[in-house]
Amino acid sequence: MKIFKLLLKNFTAILIVIVLFVIFLTGIAGRYYINRTITNWQVLSKEKIEESTSIAKKIFKEREKKLLLTKEKIFVSLRQLKNIQFKSIANKLKSEDYKNFQLALFNKNDSLLYWNKFYEEEIFLVDTLSYSFGSTHFVDYGIDTYLAVKDTLTINNKIFKFFLSQIIEKEYELNDLYFNNISLNSEISSKINSEFKIDYSPSAKKNRDGRKYSFDLLNYKDKKIGVAVFTKPSREKAIQHLEKLISTIQGAIALIGFLLLGYILYGYLKVQKYFILKLLALTLYLFLLRYILILLNFPKVLFTSELFTDKYYFTNFGNGIAASPIDLFITLFFLFVIFSYIIKLSLYNYLAQKSKSKSIIISFFILLVGIVIYMLALRGFGAAIRGFVFDTTIRYFHTSSLSLTLPQLIMQINVLLIGVISILGSISILLLILKYVATIKSLKIRFIFFLIVFVISEFLYTIYQSDPQLTLFVKLLQISFVFIISWLLINFKLKFLSKLLLFFLSASxxxxxxxxxxxxxxxxxxxxxxxEMISRVNKELYQSLIKETLLSNFSRKISEKAFSNNKINFNTAAFKIWSKSDLRKESINSSVNFLSLSGNMLGGFGSIYPNLTLNNIIDTNEVIEEIKVFEEPLEIENQKLIRGIFPVKNDYAFLGYLDVSILWDLNDFGFNSHPEFISNGKLNKEAILKLNKLIILDYRNAELKLVYGNLTPNQGLNNTIVNAELSEKNDAWLDIDINDSEYIVYVKKSNRNGFDRRIAVALKEKDLKIGLFDFFKIFYSYTLIILTIIILYFLFNRKSRRELKIDLRTKLLAAFLIISIIPLLLTAFYFRNLTEEKNIEAVYYKLGKRAFNIEKYLNNNLEDDFTNELFARAAKDLNLSYSIYRMKNLEYSTYDLLYNVGLIPNLINPVAYLDLDINNSREILLEESIDEFKYHSFYYKANLLNNNYIIKVTDGFNNISLPLSGNEVDVFLFGFYFLTAILIVIFSFIFANQISLPLLRITAATKSVAAGDLNLELNTNAKGELGELENGFQYMIKKLKENQMQLAEIEREEAWKEMAKQVAHEIKNPLTPMKLSVQQLIASYNDKSDKYDSIFKKVTDTLLNQIETLKNIATEFSNFARMPKLKVENINLMLILNQAANLFRTENIYIKINSGSDDAIIKGDPEQLQRAFINLFRNSKQAEADKIELTLSEDEKEFVLSVKDNGTGIEDKNQKKIFEQNFTTKQDGMGLGLSMTKRYMKSTNGKIILSETSNAGTTFTLIFPKVI
Structure with missing residues (x-):
């Protein structure tokens, strides 16, 4: 019972007990469920298999349904045709709905009538006839696998054959930038959480491996078209999954309990007065919470995104607090919360109390420690940003695209957060230094002094560091922002949103x-x-690449499949292996080849296939039974092949050989020549820069041997590189001007094969437009992030929404921006489109000229008939890549290997065919693509031997130089126009302020006048109409004040006259009876009347009554000069204080209110109290003060308000007279302000005291009794 009562009194203990109890129950329930799973595993396993099978079938049926619906839609369109011709079909089927399909129409004799640009003729040829028409099936052709349907179609009583397919599996890879991966197997695998594979053959057998489950894949006609295989769920993995799930649930419960504990802690700390205690508790709590999240593997345990892995970012720092982009974000967000509270504490500590002067030694020590901490923190910021660049695979500036992937967005937010944390921490350090090093009284001088000290310290600190982190410019920029923001925070009462913008914009x-x-x-x-990579021949790397490619499971699967199929295209199989290996990612000349058992070349793919004849490959008399890696010398000096051969065999026999070759050539850099969409264009997969951005020079024994890049070196450049002074590591960094452009050059010396070799790698320095684009590209993202934060702030903060008002300044700013930005955007849009049109015209002209030159060359060099040798010679002599079509079929191509493997269809683009062959046009320019790689193709109808051929020349395989490419235009427009937009925003804000500020001040002045303040002076420095309005308003105030004084004088005179009449009348009334009574008394006395005594008594009574009447008249006359009667009520002192301060917000004076509470209830008259404050503020302003600091404190019985200004002070001789009525030091003053204030304070049992005055300012202390 006692324990129960104790728990009732301690909610924290109750919470802990409940959490522990629920965790305990979860463990018991979990163990029960695990035991139940073990007992009923056979049933559960069957259910899981059935569930996975159902999911796989459902996904396949959705694909099949989409294909059949598309077929029916096409049939409906085609049946509407009256004339079945290529042109009419093309017009009918040009919808974008069919862009992901391959379709073709044949007559009954299988003659091709129509095809779309994605159709490959060989697909139909290899398609088996075992499937009935209308039946869906798989077609495994080339590098893709298709889900296809073949059907008949009757149009106008004529029967046609129709073929439609869609890619469901790609067994190759391209450059990630241009590759759109499609995989039905991967899609189903991710859904059922198990490895899933489909054998796309109707004759496939079910898997006999007991660890796997297989089922026949049936089409909608219940015909087998393949076999699906997936790994069965194992009991051990299921138990591990359950244990992990239980552990996750228990962790989640513990996490919820800890969060509830934090809520309780928040409520406890909210009432605490010690801010240091709050800060320590908050820091400790968030620190523990962060490591609890790490221990619980949260949020990785809930999500499988790559954002929670080390693919994009990783560092070992902090035992997992920055192991992924999301982990880093959580850590930085917690730090942001802590530092937000630190700056709140620092600012409150600075403003709530006076700066404390210490001895010179202590002040120097505090300053020294503060500067050291500041410099170390700034260095830490630089180290963090360095990690965000060097420890991530994300490249922030390597593309001109403004769109962001989610990993890029998260990392950019992380960069922004670390910048905000740096700003907040630095401001906090500076505020503490300003607080406790106050030997210099003037805040301005102190700020300037500390700024100079910080700049000098950072300059010295940077110079004497071997690795200073950041540049001096960035450091000084950060220091400048910190000092500017600190000054604004100290001297102006900024709203939350203003602070937010300052912190985030400066951090950006x-x-x-x-x-x-x-x-x-x-x-x-x-x-x-x-x-370094070029300087050394890394045979170990080459051998490792060869072995890795040969021994991969994918290579072995494709090789065995290729040798088992007598209709296989070995070039295609080689391309699959090569594209999925690291050979594609390395910029080396390599190839994958297939060899027969007798050593004959069957096919291959790569940059050295089939350019080199592979002689002496193997000894055909001896079968190679294991992998063999060797070097093969070539006829050309300093050339050799590093090769690997691996035997391919099935369960019964050897089938052939898989060969991987890498060319080592000292006569060339060895970079492969693959198109951009295949290779990433980098030296290797870890490289940062593409090779096309570099200039590489190879010097041997001081003689230039090789040049890579668009450069013809002159002798001066050669001498500079050859004679460059090298370091101890035999390298050097140079800054060289090449063709009027600045280049940074790295020179590396090595000794190879008996000669000195110098490799110079040069990179062009970024020019202004690139620099602007890079800067504003990230700034644009940060602007969107900040706008999102602002929108969320208004959405979740009701008070901010209520206070949000669209004033004149906002309306003017919006108007300026609209009339400025919209024309700017329209101009940019027009210029971009115009440039794009000009570029297309240039491409059209240059490709057309090349096509015409090919036609001319072929006609001029024709001897007998066109041969591939002639076509190849034309390509070599003209240095062009091109293709030639005869009718619709490919006749020749310089990149025929890409056609052969299936990357480009062999059939001509149907749009070009329609325009050139049917519409009889001469030429056409089309945009084509390979996956996501887009390029322009120029088709030209050429007359060769009186026969029509179509020549195709593309900018995807030929370098076309443009005056300004699309990317260059985007970079230029975005960089300069974004800068222009920012300048427009700044100047619009200034102009809107200049127009609206005088009006706002006049508006505020009218409120002050309405509150009775006729002593204000407007000084907006406005000119023109606004200046006239200001002068008119000031003149009006002056006249109102004069009229008020005149009216008061007239009213006073009239009042005195009226009072004199009334007093005279009232005095006459009692005097008459008094006179008569005295006369009666005299007469009675003279007559010696017997009634004299009674008459005497009667007369004296009358006299006394009339005297009392005269006294009352005198009292009323006295009351006439008194103050108006107070309307005393309970009022909020802070509310009145803020209202009075708001009347001065547009004047050149800053009023800062420091108070620990928003409520201070006293008794008083709100109107007269506000008038008293206005008098005090107006006196300060007239004493040339530009800052008033109000500090409200309290004890048990009273509130104490300190009103401190930085004006000229009060002279000693006037200090005792300031509260006297009619005393003033101003020519037009009335001397009533302070006297009325003191009279009011006295009438409400309060006090006003002149506490301090000097040349540095004046302080008044007002004491208000509390309402008890």
Whole structure:
């Protein structure tokens, strides 16, 4: 019972007991469920298999249904045709709905009538006839697998054959930037959480492996078209999954309990007065919460996104607090919360109390420690940004696209957060230094002094560091922002939103500047790595790549499948293997080849296939039974092949050989020549820069041997590189001007094969437009993030929504922005479109000229008939890549291997065919694509030997130089126009302020006048109509004041006259009876009347009554000059104080209110109290003060308000007279302000005291009794 009562009194203990009890129950329930799973595993396993099978079938049926619905839609369109011709079909089927399908129409004799641009003729040819028409089936052709349907269609009593297919599996890879992966197997695997594979053959057998489950895949006609296989759920994995789930649930319960504990702690700390205690508790709580999340593996345990892995970012720092982008975000968000509270505490500590002067030694020590901490924190910020650049695979500036992937967005938010934390922490340090190092009284001088000290300290600190982190410019920029924001926080009462904008905008600028610096450092390091890779021949790397490619499961599967199929295209199989290996990602000349058991070449793919004849490949008399790696010398000096051969066999026999070859060539850099959409264009997969951005020079024994890049080196450049002074590591960094452009050059010296070799790798420095684009690209993202934060702030803060008012300044600013930004955007849009049109015209002209040159060359060099040798010679002599079509079929192509493997259809683009062959046009320019890689193709109808051929030349395989490419235009427009937009915003804000501020001040002045303040002076410095309005308003106030005084004088005179009449009348009334009574008394006395005594008594009584009447008249006359009667009520002192301060918000004076509470209830008259405050504020302003600091404190019985200004003070001789009525030091003053204030304070049992005055300012203390 006692324990129960104790728990009732302690909610925290109850919470802990409940959490522990629920965790205990969860463990018991989990163990029960695990035991039940073990007991009933056979039944559960069957259910899971059935569920997975059902999901797989459902996904397949959805794909099949989509294909059949598309077929029916096409049939409906085609049946509407009256004339079945290519042109009419093309017009009918040009809808975008069919862009992901391959479709073709045949006559009954299988003659092709129509095809779309994605259709590959060989698909139909390899399609088996075992399927009935209208039946869906798989077609495994080339590099893709299709879900297809073949059907008949009757149009106008004629029968046609129709073919429709859609890619469901891609067994190859391209450059990630342009590759759109499609995989039905992967989609189903992710849904059933198990490895899933489909054998796309109707003759496939079910898997006999007991660890796997297989089922026949049936089409909608219940015909088998393949076999699906997936791994069965194992009991051990199921138990592990359950244990993990139980552990996750228990962890979630513990986490919820800890969060509830935090809520309880928040309520407890909310009433605490010690801010340090609150800060320590908050920091400790968030620290524990962060590591609890790490221990619980949260949020990774709930999500499987790559954002929660180390793919994009990883560091070992802090035992997991930054192991992924999301982990880093959570950590930085917690730090942001802590530092937000730190700056709140620092600002309150600075403003709530006076700056404390310490001895010079202590002040110097505090300043020294503060500067050291500041410099170390700034260095830490630089190190963090460096990690965000060097420890991530995300490249912030390597593309001109403004769109962001989710990982890029998260990392950019992380960069912004670390910048905000740096700003908040630095401001906090500065505020503490300003607080406790107050030997210099003037705040302005103190700020300037500390700024100079900080700048000098940072300059010295940067100079004497070997690795200073950040540039001096970025550091000084951060220091400048910190001092500016600190000054604004101290001297102005900024709203929350204003503070937010200051913190985030300044953090944006320094974070982006730091990013740019470290990105340049990263690119420099890439130059060094590139030179080092070229300088050394890494045979071990080549051999490792060869073995890795040969031994991969994918290579072995494709090889065995290729040798088992007598209709296989070995080039296609080789391309699959090569594209999925690291050979594609390395910029080396390599190839994958298939060899027969007798050593004959069957096919291959790569940059050295089939350019090199592979002689002496293997000894056909001896079968190679295991992998063999060797070097094969070539006829050309300093050339050899590093090769690997692996035997391919099935369960019964050897089938052939898989060969991987890498060319080692000292006569060339060895970079492969694959198109951009295949290779990433980098030296290797870890490289930062693409090779096309570099210039590489190879010097041997001081003689230039090789050049890579668009450069013809002159002798001066050669001498500079050859004679460059090298470091101890035999390298050097140079800044060289090449063709009027600045380049940074890294030189590496090595000694190979008996000669000195120098590799120079050069990178062009970014020009202004690139720099602006890079900066504003990130700033644009940060602007959107800040706008999102502002919108969320207004959505979730009711008070801010109520206070949100669209004033004149906002309306003017909006109007200026609209009339300025919209024309700017329209101009940019027009210029972009115009440039795009000009570029297309240039591409059209240049490709057309090349096509015409090909036609001319072929006709001029024709001897007998067109041969591939002639076509190849034309390509070599003209240095062009092109294709030639005869009718609709490909005749020749310089990149025929890409056609052969299936990357490009062999059939001509149907749009070009329609325009050139049917419509009889001469030429056409089309946009085509390979996956997501888009390029322009120029089709030209050429007359060769009086026969029509179609020549195709593309900018995807030929370098077309444009005056200004699309990306360059985007970079230019975005960089300069965004800068222009920012300038427009700044100037619009200034102009809106200049127009609206005088009006706002006049509006505020009218309120002050309405409150009775006729002593204000407007000084807006406005000119023109606004100046006239200001002068008129000031003149009106002056006249009102004069009229008020005149009216008061007239009213006073009239009142005195009226009072004199009334007093005379009232005095006459008692005097008459008094006179008569005295006369009667005299007469009675003279007559010696017997009634004299009674008459005497009667007369004296009358006299006394009339005297009392005269006294009352005198009392009323006295009351006439008294103050108006007070309307005393309970009022909020803070409310009245804020109302009075708001009347001065548009004047050149800053009023700061420091108070620990928003409620201070006293008794008083609100109107007269507000008038008293106005008098005090107006006196301060007239004493040339530009700042008034109001500090409200309290004890048990009273509130004490300190009113301190920085005006000229009060002279000693006047200090005792300031509360006297009619005393004033101003020519037009009335001397009533302070006297009326003191009279009011006295009438409400309060006090006003002149506490301090000097040349530095004046302080009044007002004491108000509390309402008890």
């Amino acid at each position: 600028i320094i974070s982006i500047s730091a990013l740019l610096y470290y990105n340049s450092a990263l690119e420099k390091s890439s130059l060094k790595k590139t030179a």
